[in-house]
Every structure is written in C-alpha cells, then in structure tokens.
Amino acid sequence: MAKHSKRSKVKSIPKAQLEGTGKLASLPTVGEEEAPQSGPLVISFRHLTKIYDAQPEKPALEDVTLDIHAGEFVFLVGHSGSGKTTFIRLLNREIVATRGTLKVAGEDLMNIKGWRIPYLRRNIGCVFQDFKLLPNRTVYENVAFALEVIGKSSTVVRKQAPEVLRLVGLEAKMDKMPDQLSGGEQQRVSIARAVVNRPPLLICDEPTGNLDPQTSLGIMRLLERINRTGTTIVVATHDREMVDNMRRRVIALENGHVVRDQDKGVYAFNA
Ligand code: ADP
Ligand code: MG
DSSP states (O other), rough: OOOOOOOOOOOOHHHHHTTTOHHTTTSSOOTTTOOOOOOOEEEEEEEEEEEEETTTSSOOOEEEEEEETTTTTTEEEEEESSHHHHHHHHHSSSOOOOOOEEEEEEEEETOOOOHHHHHHHHHHEEETTTTTOOSSSOHHHHHHHHHHHHOOOOHHHHHHHHHHHTTTTTTGGGSSSOOOOOOOHHHHHHHHHHHOOOEEEEEEEEETTSSSSSHHHHHHHHHHHHHHTTEEEEEEEHHHOOOOOOOOEEEEEETTTEEEEETTTOOSSSO
16 A cells, blocks of 8 residues: 655755745755755654644554655645644644654744744745635735735735735735635635745645635646745645646555655545
8 A cells, every 4th residue: 555656856946935034045955966856855754743632542643754845746635534634733833743853944843932933934824725814804905914914014015915816816806805706716815815925835724625626626726836936835635636636746644644655646546
C-alpha cells in the first residue's frame, strides 16, 4: 500500500517572492549536491505527534516526519478523522503538538514565543470550507480588512485589495455583500483575503467541501495560478476526483499516520 515514488524536481522559488518575508529568505537552503530537488524548507515535521486531551488513547497524528519546500503544491488526503484538519491547524499554531519538532516559515513552533505568533500568521494565508467571510461587509471590505488589521496604510489597501480581487476574477463584484454571491464566488473572496498580504504559504482545509464539481475545479485552477507565483500551497481534501485530476504531490493520512507520500499522485491506488 505505502508505495513511495522518488520525489521529483521542485521548482525553485523566485527571489521576488521571498522579498518581504525576511524569515523565509533567511532560512538555510539545502546544498545542491545533497538534495538537488529542494528549494528552501517551508514546513518541516520531525516525529510529530498530536494527542488531544479528550482522546488520550488515540493520537490524532503520530510520528509524522516530512518536509514541504517553497513552491510546492501538496494535497493532504484521507478519510474523515484521519488527521487532516489537525495537520492544518498545527501549521498556523492554532493548536500545539504534543511532542516532536515542527518548523514553519522559519519558526520553531514547539518553542515559539507568544508574541511571535502573529508574525508567523502573517506568513500563512488560511482558507476554510465555510469561507468565514464577514457577513456585514462588502467583498472589498472583507479583503481590505485583512490588510487593515495588520496595520497596512490606506494607500497599500487601496492598491492591493482591488488587485487581488482582479486576480480571483471578482473585480465586478467588489461592492456586493457575501450573501449576494454564489458559494464559488464566496470562496474566491476568502482566497483573495488569504493571499492579499502575499504570504509565502497558503493552507486550505477542504476548500471545495461545499462546492459542486465544476465550481471546485475553478477554485483548484485558481490555487494553481497562485502556486505559479511561487506561493507554497497545502490543501486538505477528500475530493478524490480533484486530486486525481491535478497530479500533484499527495500525502495520505490514515488514523494519524502518513501512509503514502507521492509525487504527481492520485487519491488512492485502489478505489
Ligand atoms: P480530518 O480533518 O481528517 O477529518 P481531524 O484532524 O479533524 O481529521 O481529526 C483527527 C482525529 O482527532 C479524530 O479522531 C478526531 O475525532 C480527533 N479530534 C479532532 N479534533 C479534536 C478535538 N478538538 N478534541 C479531541 N479530539 C479531536
Ligand atoms: Mg477535517
């Protein structure tokens, strides 16, 4: 079952993408001779275990060791309860691992100081199944707010918010309220909000969970476009068809264990 293919070449991240992300840019890069496939490390798990207090007998993740490099597009797949959301929530330090080592965007998350967590989170855009838009704000305001809360000037907000709404194809709907949009459009707004600050890492938990197949495909194509600008993307999903179509790296979880890590993978070997 756990068949591993040799990881193939990962495109190196453009210099420009690293600008403004001092932590990432300062990460040591792996020597060419040792690992020619590798760009800078963005995520590094070593023997990571997460046990929730409510379930002390059953680790949600157990002994996970893997690396994700800058510029990768990774699917995290597995049945409900396999540990996908736990994996995602560990990355932005929403939850803390029980033991092991976890490094994300240059931060050691097992030892990070509380005051640094907001800086970590500026480097990580988050997209969820249920969009989490502010219902009483317009599309534009939802995106602008993400910049305002991190103290960006109104000049920056007025430039970057419309720019990213153009990127996701919603420039014509800037003044609509979220409930005037389709599910796919709302997810585009939430993606715009997640990337407006140009984070080097975008994490998505079941981003197409509430969408029909055609709309889901559009969302994945959008994520692909964002990935092509150099953004590292991790997508937790149990959308088998999507994963099979995209042929990207697939990390498969079963009961909290990594059972497969495959380049250009499919959802499962036996359907
Ligand atoms: P997935 O996203 O793949 O469905 P989760 O990461 O949500 O998986 O869950 C992994 C395991 O951890 C499951 O057994 C689930 O019941 C358990 N779990 C998840 N969140 C909590 C929590 N807050 N408290 C206790 N157990 C949890
Ligand atoms: Mg989940």
